[in-house]
Amino acid sequence: MKKIVVLTGAGMSVESGLSTFRDAGGLWDKYPVEDVATPEGYARNPLLVTKFYNERRKQLADVKPCKGHQLLAEMEKDYDVTIITQNVDNLHERAGSSRVIHLHGELTKVTSSREPNNPNYIQELAPEQWEVKLGDTATDGTQLRPFIVWFGEAVPMIEPAIDEVTQADVFIVIGTSLNVYPAAGLLNYVRRDVPIYLIDPKPVTTAMGNRIKHLIKGASEGVEEVINLLKK
Helix, strand or coil: EEEEEEEEEEEHHHCCCCCCCCCCCCHHCCCCCHHCHHHHHHHCHHHHHHHHHHHHHHHHCCCCHHHHHHHHHHHHCCCCCEEEECCCCHHHHHHCCCEEEECCCEEEEEEEECCCCCCCCEEEECHHCCCCCCCEEECCCCEEEEEECCCCCCCCHHHHHHHHHHHCCCCEEECCCCCCHHHHHHHHHCCCCCCCEEECCCCCCCCCCCHHHEEEECCCHHHHHHHHHHHH
């Protein structure tokens, strides 16, 4: 069975109605990165950061997977599919994708402030627990923090992601500017003979220009086209 590896970014979730971080009017325009997405920001103002991620979870409750998410999940009937996502939402899982690697953490999980990547302290929140408060603690007694990889922190899931990419027979990139590392560096691990499809309605500049087939479309329309191309 052909192995397909898909890298998804914010453009994948935009069609579901989630705000992006980087685009004009995105979340970084309203909340400076250093305040809500760095360990220093969290140390300075844990209440602000906790509220920010509570809001993101609330927003998640109001949206559904888009057609693109659903089509990727359906591809598992015909292919061995692994999704590597820069997104912290759970829309791939909700659409039915069974193998999802989250590079930047998961919004619906919380963990220890002291050892955020220790699996003993990572816990999935039920929707009724999505409103985290100061004073809510992990089992090591520290304040629960979002299970999110902040700027300046290591990306523990990059190694498993690289392993998947090196085995890919087809590599698909959806809705990411390829400006954020280490995720953008995954392109370097795609074998030379492997086709690369890039789905994004905007121009994307990469050093691998002629190796990449750029479909200038939104996520759902682009995934549909790739599925048709793969059948030929």
